[in-house]
Amino acid sequence: MAMDYKGPIEYSIELAVEKICDLLKASYFISKRSVALLLLQDDEEIREIVRKNESDTIDDIQKVVKEAKAHFANPITYELALERQNEVRLIIEKAVKIKKETIELRERLSRLTMNPITGIPILLLVLYWGLYKFVGQFGAGTVVNFLEGTIFEKYLNPFFIKAAAHIVPWRILRELLVGEYGVITLGLRYAVALILPIVTFFFIVFSIIEDTGYLPRLAMLIDRTFKKIGLSGRAVIPMVLGFGCATMATMVTRTLPTKRERIIATILLSLAIPCSAQMGVILALLGGNPKAMLIWAGIVGLIFLFVGYLTSKILPGERPSFYMEVPPLRMPSISNVITKTFARVKWYFIEILPLFLLASIFIWLGVLSHLFDFMVNLLKKPVELIGLPAEASKAFLFGFFRRDYGAAGLYDLNKHGLLNGVQLVVSCVALTLFLPCIAQFLMNVKERGWKTGLGISVFILFFSFSVAFVVNFILTRLGVIL
């Protein structure tokens, strides 16, 4: 076999390699040359192996490594990568022919997605068509209306209520199962008829985006912005997922390498990324008022950057590093998208369903013990403080447990003309910043531990009301009429 390939490397590296090879006495499964090159690149695992095997010469070896490194301004890894890429190019020139147009088109498209000037409009288009039109309007609108309004409200719920009336003799227990906030009539319905379709549609979009190779490009595009808020391009996936369901996205923060990044991501997800349910409510409330919508988006965007920047300054720890291989753009395959979507929906459902059932039980307890009435009263003051009618407090509390109820509450207030433009913006800002739902709260605690999870949630509670207060104050003072 012709296995005597020696990579073309810079002379002073070559010299160091030769010296190290002479000093390596033991036999390794791989060539001494390769061992030497890895040592020069600070490979810790190899260094440990060599340290064990070469007790006599290890000091000399380390010296050679140190001298060689002093030779270069760049890391040796970089120098080697450059040399190798040159070698590869030579081989490719001889053995590979590529028809020009295809590669140019692909390459051009790829660059467009990563260049901020064109990349951000492309991102907005993807968000508009993928999230707003497909997931929001079609998934969360049309499909959910059918599943919830028709299947559950007309057929399933009446059936379960009737069945329970026959089987369960105690009223309190019946309430738990099929009451207004029952495990079946609320928890299961919410999970199956509302969350399941939204998340399924979201995952379809996500899988398509992923399959095309757009995600790593997006990561490159916003890496610099994210670095300023203590995250890196890697956080793109949890953040994008957050637009679908913040609870699920919080679970995905596990993929972030440091605890610091995970905490920052959790805060931002809970605070400033509206999940699809929140988005639905907000679009319904602000849909007819573009100016109000713009103000809302501006405020939430600013808060996202500001809080991220602040937490990254406060939290100790190293700044993240990020490097990502950008795979080629390609047409997504349908079977791939279906398989991935199915696997994800299944995973999501298994993780989330128990949280929704648990939430139903909490609500049942809250209503039963009159704790809710108490809390609604407690919330009236802060709600009035941010310039909203006291009736909105009920919408906020219940919205925390049951998004649609909170929405309906605000929607009703709006319909009855109780909210003016400024109040609409204020309530939407508060609603966005507020924890999206109890499942999110439970997930924060589950992923970040009791102390951090609870801390984040309490912070968000106060922060969202404070911001709403300030927004109300400024808009009213400026005499803005929306």
Added chain:
Amino acid sequence: MLKKQEKVFLPDNMSIKKIAIVGNPNVGKSVLFNVLTGQYVVVSNYPGTTVEVSRGRMNLEGTDYEVIDTPGMYSFLPITEEERVARRILLNEKPDIVIHVVDAKNLERMLSLTLQLMEAELPVMLVLNIMDEARKEGVSINIQVLEKELGVPVIETVSTAGKGIEELKKRIKSYGNGL
């Protein structure tokens, strides 16, 4: 090296040749692994890590092979835990053949790892996978020239459609007897 000698005591491993499949993520390593091994597959965490490694058996005309599907690696200098495991498999398990699978469409991006594997004097075979898409995109690769330039066997495959697999098996069987 003194570590990892325990494997030798297993009688199986005396006669069985080992094949490690390496390469970037998403180039079709696992599909190739499945095509080669069929049903006898064990998936387990690599010792001391959370990274899953699949192992399977293949029989070619009376010779048994253990095939190892390694986690994705971009470079012989590892950054992630996956890459570390992939390299550890190469170092500790001393495979008789290392099949480097690449996406034929992006040969330029992937050939650097081939060079590094060769530099380490590992017994490399290069598999150009996803050839169908490469052709569709107007990429044509002269296998003879590539083999000559690299000095290792080069095989074209479309592992999802089973194309080129017979040729690959033939080359595995004759590996070590010249190109």
